Amino acid sequence: MSKKKYTIADIAAMAGISKGTVDRVIHKRGKVSKKAHEKITRILKEIDYQPNLVARNLKKNKTYTLYVLLPDPAKDPYWAPCLEGITAASDEFQAFGVMIDTAFFDPSSIKSFNSKCRQVLKNKPDGVVFVPLFYQEALAFAGDCERNDITLATFNSYLQEGQASSFIGQDLHQSGRIAGKLLHQLLGGDRKMAVIHVDEAFQNAIHMQEKEKGFRDYYGGLNDGSEVVTHTLPHKDIRNAGKSMQHFFKAHPDVSGLFVTTSKGYLLEGALPGTHAHIPVVGYDLITQNIDALKSGTLDFLIHQNPRQQAYLGVSYLSEYFAFDKQIPDRKLLPIDIINSENYIHYLQ
Amino acid sequence: MSKKKYTIADIAAMAGISKGTVDRVIHKRGKVSKKAHEKITRILKEIDYQPNLVARNLKKNKTYTLYVLLPDPAKDPYWAPCLEGITAASDEFQAFGVMIDTAFFDPSSIKSFNSKCRQVLKNKPDGVVFVPLFYQEALAFAGDCERNDITLATFNSYLQEGQASSFIGQDLHQSGRIAGKLLHQLLGGDRKMAVIHVDEAFQNAIHMQEKEKGFRDYYGGLNDGSEVVTHTLPHKDIRNAGKSMQHFFKAHPDVSGLFVTTSKGYLLEGALPGTHAHIPVVGYDLITQNIDALKSGTLDFLIHQNPRQQAYLGVSYLSEYFAFDKQIPDRKLLPIDIINSENYIHYLQ
DNA sequence: CAACAAAGTGTGGTCGATAACATTTTTTTC
DNA sequence: GAAAAAAATGTTATCGACCACACTTTGTTG
Known part of the structure; x- marks a missing residue:
């Protein structure tokens, strides 16, 4: 598994050529005769030369700045774990010259998002990790970044892959299937x-639709007479939730299971009519209200989207790209964790 | 989040003292007047000096050797994912001078384990990551390692924590509770x-007992007249399994759910009598046979012990310890993943 | 108060990769 | 074939931490 390490000086000696030329070959900086080029290339291949990243890093001695742009955890607790992920990555890569700044936008305000985007651009970071909550605006921002040679990673919401852009998230369609199962x-x-x-x-809306499609896809595949109906709660106000659900069950008294496509599953606590008080419910996200609902039995399963890990990976990918020339994966789909009242504890923090 | 980086030269200039003296203070190498010592200590604290790990690493320029000692994946496929984890960690830390060797022992032979232990010791690695399958022998080996100043990490099975030793695994008792839930x-x-x-x-045996205890603990806590019985299959031969299970159900026709405490759940495929053919079963581990059984419906849930991640973390912890002076956590308990036929795919590889 | 020991401090080479700059070799031009 | 231009190659300082060694200051002894 292990093998001898060669330095550029070693290679130069082997080829009978100075290390300057070896370096030129490695970095394709030209100005090398094809004779020398061939000789060195052959040796490089032969010994499978791996540059000493430590030395390379020290010489470059550049500090890279990353900006993370995400919805304000104070406005939506779903995002709180992201901060931990960002901090963890920051601690890890600080020693390698990667500096990380964070900016929050109001998830209910496009204006806030645009304003924070401008702030980020003004700081001219080397890379940006962000949540493209507003599709059109995010697309515009991505364009701005590309024009300014800013490397991008997105998480949570899908924007687009390719060029200088990477996506970290989950397969929402599949997570709907899992809820169905x-x-x-x-x-x-x-x-x-x-x-x-x-x-x-x-x-x-797009998230919710994808999940619903997956759910219907699963039940459709059963071909056993199963039926799926959809109900949209207009407001998140808890009193309206109770009324709305009672209304719904009057129209569909034979519904025997619920799939809540957002993190608002906890709102069903006390909102279900007595006839359906103990109906199985699958929801999303390990926010405290949902965990309480899991314990009390209102919710049976939660699907964990692992926001902490999403943010951590986004920052890590860019950090490793800048610090160690690692390639950034175009797309990273995280496992879809199934959570009940007995295993949630390991996924917190 | 980010902050200015200071070098030893910076500090020396600030204190009006040479960098040699600063270095002596940082490393407590003595031979420094208390006046200088105080001054430098104050500045270090003030600016929260963080040494440049890259430079430190380059100067040290030491290569560290790690040995991973685990059961042969050819004898038990449960261990196969560990190899990927080890390779991933190896690729990651090779550039920082960490070399990783692997040795397999026969999980059914203490002699094989002892022999491999001797082989590992002979190679005098800086650190060892191993699976302490045989308690007494593993304890002896850990002692040998300590005496030879070899840093240890164990995974999968619990040995003991402390000093130069770390454990990565799962809370088996809790995983039994999860199966119960x-x-x-x-x-x-x-x-x-x-x-x-x-x-x-x-x-x-110890693993199985811990899981059973957790399972019984969960059902005991229900206080609703639930009952738990235990059945031990003497051989893993599939024909015996069928006979044994038929026997078991004759004695306990009212059993309505099974918890298989090992990765051998797939053996129940076709081994259950017609009367109990579709009884819910919870098993362990994502080996191919179990995944097939999950798809066919013989198994309902699997609990994933994540051997890949366990091995990866074991190697990573030691690598970061040697390469970056990071502290090794005494104990790392991994999440206990719940797997069904719809989400298993994300946990493979 | 020499002479010497001990304590404290400063200097410079090293790790490996990198790239600017200096130097040598080859090719082109008249 | 000599001068100039172009191409190829060699040399060396640098990044920051580290430490052996050289050096200077202080303290001690006869």
């Missing part, structure tokens, strides 16, 4: 299921 | 459950 496991087949959309923010 | 979710309360131990290897 879980309810199927709990209830058996030939049932009527409901997809409940609870969110006031339009920018989550 | 899953079956409870699938079946509801007031049921009779069975713990099935399927393994020929005595060294897994």
